Amino acid sequence: MGSIYRRGKVYWLKYHRGGKAYYESSRSDKLEKAKKLLKLREGEIAQGKIPGVSFDRVFFDELAEDLLTDYRINHKKSYGRAALSVKHLKVVFQGIRVPGITTARIKTYIDKRLQEGSSNASINRELAALKRMLHLGAEQTPPKVDRVPHIPTLEERNIRKGFFEYREYRQLLDSLPGYLKPAVTFAYMTGWRKEEILSLKWPQVDLAEGTVRLEPGLTKNDEGRTFYMDDELWSMMKDLHRNRRLGCPYVFHKDGKRIQQFRKTWESACKKAGARGMVFHDLRRTAVRNMIRAGIPERVAMTITGHKTRAVFDRYNIVSTEDLKEAAKKRQDFNVQQAEWLQNGYNRPIKEKRGMAFNAITP
Numbered sequence: 001m002g003s004i005y006r007r008g009k010v011y012w013l014k015y016h017r018g019g020k021a022y023y024e025s026s027r028s029d030k031l032e033k034a035k036k037l038l039k040l041r042e043g044e045i046a047q048g049k050i051p052g053v054s055f056d057r058v059f060f061d062e063l064a065e066d067l068l069t070d071y072r073i074n075h076k077k078s079y080g081r082a083a084l085s086v087k088h089l090k091v092v093f094q095g096i097r098v099p100g101i102t103t104a105r106i107k108t109y110i111d112k113r114l115q116e117g118s119s120n121a122s123i124n125r126e127l128a129a130l131k132r133m134l135h136l137g138a139e140q141t142p143p144k145v146d147r148v149p150h151i152p153t154l155e156e157r158n159i160r161k162g163f164f165e166y167r168e169y170r171q172l173l174d175s176l177p178g179y180l181k182p183a184v185t186f187a188y189m190t191g192w193r194k195e196e197i198l199s200l201k202w203p204q205v206d207l208a209e210g211t212v213r214l215e216p217g218l219t220k221n222d223e224g225r226t227f228y229m230d231d232e233l234w235s236m237m238k239d240l241h242r243n244r245r246l247g248c249p250y251v252f253h254k255d256g257k258r259i260q261q262f263r264k265t266w267e268s269a270c271k272k273a274g275a276r277g278m279v280f281h282d283l284r285r286t287a288v289r290n291m292i293r294a295g296i297p298e299r300v301a302m303t304i305t306g307h308k309t310r311a312v313f314d315r316y317n318i319v320s321t322e323d324l325k326e327a328a329k330k331r332q333d334f335n336v337q338q339a340e341w342l343q344n345g346y347n348r349p350i351k352e353k354r355g356m357a358f359n360a361i362t363p
Contacts, residue, residue, distance in 0.1 A: 002038050004031070013038045024056075058137070058144045060093040060101060066144075067133035085129035088113070093130075101134070103150045110154065120154035127151050162282035163289055164188070164275065171273035180262060180269075182240055183252040184283065190227050191287030191305035194280050198259050201249045207241060210234050214306075225306055 002015030004026075011026045011034035024041070026034035064086045071079040092109045093101060106127070113123045130151060137145035164172065169188055173181050183197055190197075196214060204213045216224040229237060237251070245256035252259055270278045284305065291301040301307075 002042055004034050004038060013041065015041055056097050056099060058098045060089075060096045060098070063098070063133040063137050063144065064090065066136055066140075067129065070136060081125065082129055085126040088126050089130055098137070098145055101130075101149060103152070106130070106149065106151055110152070121156050124153050124156065127153055162278050163286040164278065164282060168273060168275045168278075169286070172269055172275060172278075175269035175272040177265060179252075179254045179259070180265065182236055183259065184280075185236060186233065186252070187280065187283040188287060189230070189233050191284045191291070191301075192227075193284065193306070196306075198250075198252060200251045202241065202244065202251060203249075205237060205241070205251060207234070207238055212237075223306070225303060227304060 002013055005012055005014065007025075009029045011028060011031060013022075013024045013026060013034060015022050015024075015038065022041070024037070026037050028034060068079070068083060068086060070076075071082050076082070089109070092105070092112060096105070110123060110127070113126070131148065134145050134148045137143065138148060173184060176184060186192070186197055186200075187194070190212075192214075200212070204215070205211075206213070210229045212227045212229065214225050240251060244251075245253060248256040250258050266280060267276075270276055288301060288305055288307075291304065292298065296304075
């Protein structure tokens with residue numbers, strides 16, 4: 001059984017769990033409030049739980065450092081993004097005890113970030129970091145978090161849907177400086193991420209086999225993959241290999257050095273090509289759509305581009321205006337064909353197979 005005593009005007013509690021004595025302030029000069037808190041703690045102990053006072057001694061700052069430590073020791077590539085999220089979270093949660101991280105306080109944080117003009121996507125990444133650090137705290141032995149509060153998320157309406165039609169892609173190539181053209185061509189054909197392309201080295205290219213290889217650990221999802229080049233891409237890679245700079249290990253380079261930032265050059269080329277506002281990542285979306293249009297099975301396309309989840313892949317498999325126009329033309333042709341059959345006295349319906357119409361009988 002626990003006991004209650006006074007320290008000045010404030011009532012304090014004393015109780016035991018596993019032979020260890022716990023001392024906790026009721027933060028009140030009301031005896032009834034102290035009794036209710038003692039009853040709560042004794043109930044927690046009876047259920048085998050750690051007394052809530054243990055979690056009162058853990059602050060947000062400790063959880064945040066545990067999160068960053070987890071990212072460091074596991075060599076996670078998104079460490080920078082996590083550190084930025086923690087920086088924003090600290091503005092509201094620094095110095096807050098774990099029980100004080102409530103849904104209400106989280107909503108206050110969301111409102112503050114929205115008023116600052118932050119995007120829904122950015123806020124969701126920060127909330128994901130908060131949820132991760134709370135779960136890490138709950139999984140520790142002994143746990144630092146007794147329960148993870150509900151963390152609401154915002155609807156993301158800013159998902160990009162940009163892609164290049166072939167004409168725009170050719171105009172972009174014509175507008176780019178020579179050193180960037182091979183990298184953009186490679187991106188258009190493979191759908192690989194910018195960092196995967198710019199960090200590509202010659203030992204990863206096998207011209208004899210016609211393959212380009214990414215080793216495990218070098219990709220965003222840490223899985224390796226191999227791309228088989230077509231004749232056009234193989235010819236381009238062969239020319240690059242023949243004219244490569246000695247001492248430069250990179251396939252795509254600028255004056256023998258790794259290509260770094262080229263945002264202004266890219267924006268200028270896009271403006272000339274009539275593709276203002278497009279980003280390099282739109283080449284990845286374009287490659288996905290082109291593969292599906294070409295009849296490549298979705299599972300194979302996902303393997304080529306390195307998409308691990310179907311949800312993200314589906315976002316990239318975009319229907320364009322040209323696709324919709326083509327669909328309208330096909331519907332029109334189908335209706336005309338039906339009308340012609342009816343006019344010629346054929347009442348049997350036109351069958352469909354796998355989305356392609358064909359005549360049930362031959363007139």
